[in-house]
Amino acid sequence: VVRPKGELAGLVSVHYPTTRFENMVLDKATLKKLGRIVDEHRNREKLAAHGLSPRRKFLLVGPPGTGKTLTASALAGELGLPLFTILLDGVINRYMGETSSKIRLVFEAMKKTRGVYFFDEVDALATKRLIENDVGEARRTLNSILQLLDEDDSDALIIAATNRPDVLDPAILRPGRFDRRINVPRPDLVGRVGILQVHTRKVPLSSDVELEIIGRGCPGFSGADLENLVNEASLLAARQDKDSVAMIDFEMA
Numbered sequence: 001v002v003r004p005k006g007e008l009a010g011l012v013s014v015h016y017p018t019t020r021f022e023n024m025v026l027d028k029a030t031l032k033k034l035g036r037i038v039d040e041h042r043n044r045e046k047l048a049a050h051g052l053s054p055r056r057k058f059l060l061v062g063p064p065g066t067g068k069t070l071t072a073s074a075l076a077g078e079l080g081l082p083l084f085t086i087l088l089d090g091v092i093n094r095y096m097g098e099t100s101s102k103i104r105l106v107f108e109a110m111k112k113t114r115g116v117y118f119f120d121e122v123d124a125l126a127t128k129r130l131i132e133n134d135v136g137e138a139r140r141t142l143n144s145i146l147q148l149l150d151e152d153d154s155d156a157l158i159i160a161a162t163n164r165p166d167v168l169d170p171a172i173l174r175p176g177r178f179d180r181r182i183n184v185p186r187p188d189l190v191g192r193v194g195i196l197q198v199h200t201r202k203v204p205l206s207s208d209v210e211l212e213i214i215g216r217g218c219p220g221f222s223g224a225d226l227e228n229l230v231n232e233a234s235l236l237a238a239r240q241d242k243d244s245v246a247m248i249d250f251e252m253a
Helices: 006-010 028-042 044-048 068-079 098-112 136-151 189-199 211-216 223-239 247-252
Strands: 012-015 057-061 083-086 116-119 157-162 180-183
Touching: 006 098, 028 044, 028 068, 028 180, 057 068, 068 083, 068 116, 068 157, 083 098, 098 136, 189 211, 189 223, 211 247, 223 247
Parallel strands: 057 157, 057 180, 083 116, 116 157
Antiparallel strands: 012 083
């Protein structure tokens, strides 16, 4: 089991995910893109024989609660790799140059330990250089992460995620900096019903519960919203000493 040591322990958390794509409800286009990533890394030696290498750097873009963190976890799970989540509160420092040096430590760790390195809310590290609240340290941090991304030649997968692509500096979106941008949208009706099915597998449902009707009544809901809906309805039924969750419980939730 890989465990970060020393200063690195305060910069990343690590675990071995058991999540797989089969545990997720994804649209076909997104699932196809993720499947190709996994296939490339499972066939690294075959690609190397042809002078090729698998793509390693990806930017996930989507609203909050749509499964960006779960996607990074599933990629690690499918490949049997540890998931290193970068801790922003440990990396970001108000002292000059400190943030950049901490980010460099993370990139040095990538060379030593192969895994999936997940930068959630990467906009906190790569904000536009010309916005009103810009300070010198923010510019130094952005320049450092751009340089480190370009110089990185490790075997690690780098997954960055944001729900605010509008505040990212254009330089980090430049073609070639990330191998692929993957949009993670809110689920459509089919996706919402699928997510409800996943979260109600172990929930006793009344015979009047029709998940498609519930899904139709939740346009714009994210996966996290739907999970919360099931949880709220279950808690409501439990408080009323019901043996199963009824349609009315979902409506009230």
